Amino acid sequence: MKYFIFKTVCLVGLCAVILVGGAYADTLRMAYSAAPKTVDPYKSSASPTASLNEHIYEALVSRTNKKLLATSYHWEDDTTLVVNLRKGVKFHNGADFTAQDVIYSSCRMMYRVNDKKNMLTSAMSPVVDVVALDDHTVAFKTVGLYPILIQKLKSLSILSAGDADLGPELKFDNTGDCGITRYPTKAQFESGEFANGTGQYKLVSFANTGDANLVRNDQYWGEPSNWDSVEIRSVTNSGARMAGLLAGDFDLIENPTQEDLLSLEGNSSYSYSSLPSWRSIFLILDVGSDVAPGVTTPDGSNPFKDIRVRKALSLSIDRNAIVNKLMGGLATVASQFAPSYQEGADSSMPDMAYDPDMAKKLLAEAGYSDSITLDLNVPNDRYQNGTRVAQAIAQYFTRIGVKVNLKAEPWSVFRKGRSGREFGIFMYGWGHPQGPAQMLSYAFPSRNKELNLGGSNYSNYQNADLDAAMEKWAVETDEAKAFAYNQEAMRIAVEELPGIPLYYQHSIWAHTSDISVAGRPDERTFAEMATKN
Template identity: 35%
Template structure:
């Protein structure tokens, strides 16, 4: 396998590997670290003083953004959902970032070395400063990983990101030695996205302390300024940031879930940037504001989840009794009822890419063995009859009405297509905060969901959305229907341990066929396209990921 270099900024790295070895990645660069602040009380007092100064300061260089979705907490470990990570990525950083192809690149980790299939050495970047003035070291990473299981009431936990770790120790202030329970080729992708906190915060610090600002201490380009839920978040540029300085001194992020409200704010000049622009509004924005548009197809999959686990499901009923969704032929029939291209053209205004699998073409794990399913109502009816439901059944579809692009309209379109094929179908859409809480409690029979692949590989999504829900194994964290198939689980587990790329790709192809053709674990619909609008004079370095980051926005000149 070709060795991969993870060094960034600095002298060339030394690379060595035999053809049969896992990748070996090394680099050398170090300067003396600054002392850490050991006293927690002093840390919190200093942070409070910083926040007070930040609030008092007024800046003429403020970037004003309006975003559709708001984080549930400032705590970077509370939720792995996109809104939570979007906010966290301003204030906090992980060991690894992502490049334009969503592959891992050095961030707080300067380099990593795979010593053997279960042993990794990670070298931290030297001289990185937290917002309270202390310096990053190995103990911060260890304490952060220990905190993850202690985050209370997390709707989308980071536990699976650290589940592979068997032991972690500090070889010195800037070097970590990690052993895993089993071979884990994508360990850096897993642990790299966990936001690192100063160890002095401890492993029991509550999410409330982050929301209040006293614990919102990261290494990112922006310091926490203040948060008014359902209204705004303020940030201030961190003068001692180790990387490229932000182009603005302050950021004001307004949360406007209503699409028309965000568009109106941009046209009126009240904000400089908006995200999640409805495709149908693009001509009006360009014509009335002169704003420029930036579009990027993302790894955000929109899908229909089906309760195939329970004998009795609350929102599906048939004269024969029981739960029709347990029969794979019924699940396959529902997929055949859906005209994905029509949904893309009419509901998404041509800005969605129809699919029948988890990741877009070009991502690791995509396979041509699973083509986009074509709508076939007659074949669907035949499958229903074969399964014992010639007269169909009744089903209620649930979903959010303010989370994904045109989510409520998609639900209505799916319901109508089901009805045309002989089902009695109704829709219940609700605000996302209510929806996700209920979905996590398994209150639905069928619901509209979304999963954003942020690593360029299908492995994590297959593990989290479709694999059996198993907290000890770190799988199924987003499997809210409790679908379970041991054969699929085994294929994904083997792929996750394969250092050889050809072997991994073959296993992922088999797993994808098993999940989306043989078992129809979920019904994929399409990948979203993210559209941003920026006032004249700004540029945005967009990537195929659902984030709108102030550090990626700069004046055009």
Template identity: 30%
Template sequence: MTTRPRLRTALGLFLLAPLAAVPALAQDSTLRVGLGANITSLDPHFHVIGSNSALARNMFDGLVNQDDRQQLVAGLASAWRAVDDTTWEFALRPDARFHNGAPVEAEDVAASLRRVPNVRNSPSSFLPFVRAIAAVEVVDARTLRIRTREPFPLLPNSLSRIAILPRTLEQAETADFNSGKAMIGTGPYRFAAYTPGDRVEMEAAQPGQSGATWAKVSFRFLPNNPGRVAALLANDVDVIENVPTTDVERLRKDSRVQLASIASNRVMYLHLDHEREQSPFVRGRDGAAIPNALRDARVRQALSLAIDRRALVARVMDGEGTAAGQLVPEGYFGHVPGLAAPAADLNAARRLLGEAGLPNGFQLTLHAPNDRYPNDEKVAQVLAQMWTRAGIPTKVEAQPGNIYFTRASNREYSLIMGGAAAETGEASSVLRPLLASFNAERGDGSGNRGRYSNPEFDRLLGEALRTVDDAKREALLRQATELAIRENGVIPVLFFANSWATRPGFTYRPRTDGWTLAINATR
């Protein structure tokens, strides 16, 4: 994979990123986009999930944004600096306006940061991105200082994930966003309409301030792979994301289509029930209840060794991906050199089961989404076959994402499939939500649906998040990764490739985070 520049933090120096020139707006132009996954809400603070975040980014900005390679660039802040180890100062753009015409001021930022921990019923909270903040000081309308409880060099990276709203929306409920009432942002496009399960319509924001290149944009939810491709070939949409891997070669030869792809930051992984003494979908070979076998490290290792990751990538993903042995790909800050995906070894898997007192194996059910990730249900079915061959008869129950993720967050399952992306461009953004000991108050383990918990992992991660020196912080992240992977806190399976297809005359500039943004599409 392509090596990316490291993310650096220089204390006492302004970090400046020039604003992109505003492209000309074609007033009569409409862009029609076919998305590969539905959303759970329009509320940009409700759910840390890629489909929500990508759609929201078309309508909302952060203080800091990320470019196509997840490097930090100016958002609503034109400059930022670390005043000292625990104080950051942000200077707001004087031209920044909300879609209702109101200027963006420091108090709006402060109110947005206060809102994040108070969003109710979040399946996966944005709290980890703001947890380090101890106080926000409004210096003047264009300047604010953010104080952290301890040194936190990744504050600008974390704030790139937080949408800024008008202060009047601090108490807004998620339902207010879904109705459109609270959809006031600063992004290139303003909200126009939302039909749940069908589409979101947007319009260009005020000319001269938004960077919008299309007068109107229609984002349609087309999770069915054949249907999404058919919509493109029938000219019903201009761009589709998540090109089905089975169609890549065929579409590459089709003159009606242009493809764009890039290595992804998203990993498909498995969460296992580490906590409960009895787990609802772990059963003996005769179907009787047994103690939770997933709590045994030998069983978890057996499950991992039974997976032929390279065969999955080659045969199920049609080569569009990479076998994963950790949670961030090569080139990302915190990646562990040499920590490769383990080779499949059925004999070793069976031996470990015997050592765990389960020579005849046990029954298991894998729960997975069927409309969230490329080939998600197919991958689940092949995983079940691999485990069955190792002596663990496995059933698959696949569900639409809007049902699946809610039930998975409620911990109704024993073994689940998920996907996670290095959303801040470095390893802590996946280590903390997936593997830190669950603590709702602190926001740790917000996506830790298996309740893995190891005090030494927590110590290493916590120290990394406080360490300003890049080399020392990366060493700590690597140690934490090696510990969690050795224990199979989660089981990484594969890294995706991000791909888009467009009609003739349209092009799409790909992003490592897989987000589909209207500003990346041109004609």
């Protein structure tokens, strides 16, 4: 698509229209696999929404640890993180970026809209104050030791304080009140009136379908953007996305299936790019309840409380077959709950074993031969080949004598059941942009609100040694020691199996062969990862 700018020039009463060509000549057309919900950066942390918003807004530090609006940071004391801000940055409307904007954005993250928390509020929950030391230095003060705060601040999209009515004094509080008398509304964000960030692209339009049009931010503080304009569309059906690519409607699409990729063979006009991601795919088991929802046995007991049953289920799964046959080699067999290739993970841990004969033996020893029936719950629109993987797992369980009812549901339905703790066993995925402890810190420790541990412990698992290791990790400021504590907890989790690691998902993009794609491990689809050859 080519855009033109028309200028009218009047000379001695003669007016002429001059066509200025070349502006916005390079347009990247991308198809997401799910629709962005909003351009309010704090209303959703879902990947499609965050991918769109990352074009418009920036954080202090990127999800891949690149310094963005922060140039440096250090801990002044155990509870004060000082961040030095980048100078010379302007918002899309021309306003200067200062420490005041960081305080305002922190308030906006904590602010309840219609008495509902923002999706990202928990990231700031240990913060008790945000103070401007000068125009380009800000201090975050925490209630106690919180060494991973800079990782959590990756979720803090910076907005312009000038877009709100601040009142006589802007002072942070954890309710988001902060003396602010008016925040921009969701509608004002989506109209473009206050979709005002410092990012590489400016919003032109956003539709309730999730479609968005962007143009280059010519005042961007960093390297010029790769594209003059970007069009983002959403096509949930993978076959339709690929058809759109082949028809010339798109230059790049995300999450093609293996069948989709086969259609590119022998066609030199198209290619695909893949990268191991930070997302691990696993099963969660309710190991702590006396009765696991959707799981039945003749005596009414919860079989998942027996470690032999958990090990039997894990041993029954041929992960290499899943990776090589279902995923076409575009996944990695899991050795633990976080990607083994991520910095700070224990790369020496062996891959999860496959031994169906031992699995049957363990079930017999536990007294559960051919006597377990379970509902296996899985979202059918969330993960690459997710339903097919769940079908394979159901077959593996069946082969060792476990009867399975596969329940594949849309994410919107599945999420409600998971949140309501209605599942005894379910398949899930977790990204790790905050490091290899991200999933583990939420999923398996006992609930500890002060240290923000165990907030998603759907397994109802408790282990004092794991709790102790994660509590040390949560307050350790030495990175090497923090990694060691997490590795200790991870080894316990893999031995105890409150969940079952499966594989690490790879990100895949199909695209025209005249562009190159350097993807990111956080699975987001961002225009700047594509360059014209």
